[in-house]
Every structure is written in structure tokens, then in C-alpha cells.
Amino acid sequence: MRFDIITVLPSLLDSPFAHSILLRAQKKGLAEIHVHNLREYSTHKQKSVDDYQYGGGSGMVMSIEPFANCIEKLKSEREYDEVIFLTPDGETLKQTIANELSSKGNIILLCGHYKGIDQRIRDIYVTREISIGDYVLSGGELPAAVLVDSVVRLLPGVLNDETSALSDSFQGELLDAPVYTRPADWNGHKVPDVLLSGNQAVIENWRHDQALERTQKRRPDLLR
Numbered sequence: 387m388r389f390d391i392i393t394v395l396p397s398l399l400d401s402p403f404a405h406s407i408l409l410r411a412q413k414k415g416l417a418e419i420h421v422h423n424l425r426e427y428s429t430h431k432q433k434s435v436d437d438y439q440y441g442g443g444s445g446m447v448m449s450i451e452p453f454a455n456c457i458e459k460l461k462s463e464r465e466y467d468e469v470i471f472l473t474p475d476g477e478t479l480k481q482t483i484a485n486e487l488s489s490k491g492n493i494i495l496l497c498g499h500y501k502g503i504d505q506r507i508r509d510i511y512v513t514r515e516i517s518i519g520d521y522v523l524s525g526g527e528l529p530a531a532v533l534v535d536s537v538v539r540l541l542p543g544v545l546n547d548e549t550s551a552l553s554d555s556f557q558g559e560l561l562d563a564p565v566y567t568r569p570a571d572w573n574g575h576k577v578p579d580v581l582l583s584g585n586q587a588v589i590e591n592w593r594h595d596q597a598l599e600r601t602q603k604r605r606p607d608l609l610r
């Protein structure tokens with residue numbers, strides 16, 4: 387699977403993909419993540435990528451030309467399944483969306499800044515608009531990193547233990563049960579006895595009960 391991320395702040399995306407699971411996915415050839423500097427696609431002398439808003443109003447708007455140039459170049463090289471714009475007014479990212487995107491081949495991600503991007507970019511090129519939550523960030527880079535992470539970890543072969551993505555919170559309708567590791571007793575704070583029992587059926591029952599209780603308390607909206 388391949389992601390092409392278009393941004394005015396490419397260096398902001400240096401680190402998120404250079405560690406742990408995302409790095410391993412790229413090293414194994416399961417995911418390619420390419421970051422493109424939008425400024426390089428501006429034909430302005432000053433390499434500007436934004437301009438004043440028609441009709442007045444505060445805040446600069448990102449121009450259509452650099453985005454169009456970059457998207458057209460990418461599209462001339464390969465086919466894309468989606469062009470996704472990260473924006474607080476998009477559909478909220480959910481596990482179901484991550485699952486769906488993980489079956490795609492090539493995806494372009496557009497990161498906005500300032501007041502937003504020229505509506506025509508959205509009308510002409512964007513196939514899907516996604517928000518990572520009901521809050522406003524300074525730009526689409528962190529949301530793009532969140533989206534890529536949520537998708538790449540689902541690709542077959544990325545996680546060592548194939549079952550671990552399946553038991554994640556949100557993958558079923560329940561949140562995860564609490565987990566513990568050694569020591570079994572930390573200054574009197576003990577690991578629940580059941581987990582030391584060695585009885586796998588009883589442990590699975592306990593985990594399910596805990597997951598249900600946690601979901602009822604924290605996210606009753608997830609229960610049908």
C-alpha cells in the first residue's frame with residue numbers, strides 16, 4: 387500500500403513514520419509513505435502556496451495551483467483509489483474507516499493550513515474528507531500521521547502477532563480489558579488472581595466481563 391502526503395511542512399512528518407511498527411512496515415515493503423513539499427509545486431517566484439480570500443475575511447486560503455500540479459503529477463504516475471483531505475469538517479475517523487482504507491492500494495492525503503484550501507480543490511480532486519476528532523489543529527499533518535498509522539498497522543504482516551490488531555479496542559464493539567505484567571505484587575497492588583490461575587477459559591471469561599464493564603462505564607454508545 388502506498389500513501390502520498392502533500393504538505394507545506396514535510397519535516398513535521400519526518401518522525402511519525404520513522405519508528406516502530408510504521409518503520410517496520412516500510413522496511414518489509416508492506417507500506418510506502420512518500421511526503422511531498424507543496425511549495426515545490428508552486429510556480430510563484432516566492433513559492434507561495436496561499437492567497438487572500440475572495441469576498442474578504444481574515445486568514446489566507448491555500449491556492450489550487452500547487453495542489454493541482456502535485457496531484458496531477460502523482461496521478462500521471464499511477465492510479466489512486468482515494469484523494470483524502472484531512473479537515474475538521476470531514477467524517478470522523480473510526481476503526482471501520484481505517485479497516486476500509488487498509489484494503490486500498492494507493493492513497494493521496496492533502497494537508498491543509500491557514501483558513502483552509504480553495505473549495506475547488508475539494509470539488510475537483512478530493513474523494514473523501516476525514517476529521518480525526520471534534521477539535522481544530524493547526525494543520526492536517528498530525529491528522530495525516532494518525533490516519534496512516536491507523537491503517538498501516540492493519541496491513542497483513544505488519545504486526546508480529548496477527549491476532550493483536552483484532553483484539554484492539556474498537557475492533558469489536560468492546561473496549562480492551564485491562565492488562566498486567568510482572569511483578570504480580572507491586573507494593574501491595576496485586577494483579578487479579580484469575581490471570582495467574584492458568585485456566586485460559588476462565589481468563590477469557592474474565593477479560594470479556596472486564597471489557598463489557600469498561601465499555602458500559604466509558605463508552606455506552608458503543609454497545610448496541
Ligand code: ADE
Pocket residue numbers: 472473474516517518519520521522523524525526529
Ligand atoms: N485539520 C485541522 N484540524 C483537523 C482535525 N481535527 N482533523 C483533521 N484535519 C484537521
